[in-house]
Amino acid sequence: MKVNKAEIIISAVEEAQYPSDELLEFALIGRSNVGKSSFINAMINRKALARTSSQPGKTQTMNFYLINEMFRFVDLPGYGYAKVSQKEREKWGQMIEKYLSIRENLQCVLLLVDFRHPPTRDDIAMYQWLKHFQIKTAVIATKLDKVKRSQHQKNKKMIKEDLQLNKGDALFTFSAQDKTGKEEIWQFLEDILKT
Ligand code: GTP
Ligand code: MG
Incomplete structure (x- = not known):
């Protein structure tokens, strides 16, 4: 996909703030620092629209x-980061789960x-949760x-086995640094947008 326009609509913390139109959304989930915000930037050719950090x-x-x-990426707070307080972690957990x-x-x-x-x-618990729902x-x-x-090949096999990945769920490899995997993932997203 050729991205001509990308803009942040809102930083939300609760349901009342979600955009109220019917545009389709792809949500980014994963542990803190895995590269969710970097993924968005790489996909849309922007250096820092989504804020990233080595911390x-x-x-x-x-x-x-x-x-x-046309559609939205939704960048969600990461999980599994030990240094935030228990209270903060619960708040994020509820926020993500609700969405x-x-x-x-x-x-x-x-x-x-x-x-x-x-x-x-x-990661394993999150995947199981998604499949449960x-x-x-x-x-x-x-x-x-x-x-x-x-x-x-070894690492791909490890991920599939450890997550007990469903046959119907795609697994892509990606680098935000050199953009490897970007075209395949766009193809996948475009196919969903078309249906
Ligand atoms: P939180 O917002 O804390 O949940 O993290 P995040 O998942 O959004 O991670 P972020 O995109 O901020 O990236 C974390 C760090 O990993 C940054 O220093 C990025 O530069 C680095 N990073 C992300 N993706 C890649 C990648 O594909 N390759 C390399 N080498 N570094 C990456
Ligand atoms: Mg981030």
């Missing part, structure tokens, strides 16, 4: 990005996992540029 816990609100006035469970605009969750490591316990999911393994080519 986990950067994104703390649900950020709705309107793309080509995922009630949002009719949501077409597909893009669950980001780090390609370098086995999925975390939180029958939410369409694609898994995107990030930071591909940091993994030697000789490891690629």
Whole structure:
């Protein structure tokens, strides 16, 4: 997809702030620092529309990005970051869960996992939760540029097995640094937008 226009619509913390139109949405989920905000920037060719940081816990609100006035990426706060307070963590958890469970605009969750490591316990729990609620999911393994080519097949197999990935759920590898995987993922998203 050629992205001509990308803008942030709102940083929301509650349902009342969600955009009220019927545009389709793709939500980015994953642990803190996995690369959710970087993924959005890479996909839309912007350096820093979504704020990124080498410190986990950067994104703390649900950020709705309107793309080509046609659909939205929703950047959600990451999970599994130990340094936020228990109270803060619960607040984020509820915020994410609420969005995922009630949002009719949501077409597909893009669950980001780090390609370098086995999925975390939180990754596995999140995937199971999504499947329990029958939410369409694609898994995107990030930071591909940091993994030697000789490891690629082994790590893909590890992710599929550890998550017990459903046959119907896609697994992509992606690098926000060199943009590998971008075209395949756009193709996948465009197919959903067309239906
Ligand atoms: P939170 O907002 O804290 O939940 O994190 P996030 O998932 O949005 O991560 P973010 O996009 O801020 O990226 C975290 C760090 O990882 C940054 O330093 C990015 O530059 C780096 N990063 C993200 N994607 C990639 C990638 O594909 N390759 C490499 N080498 N670094 C990446
Ligand atoms: Mg972020």
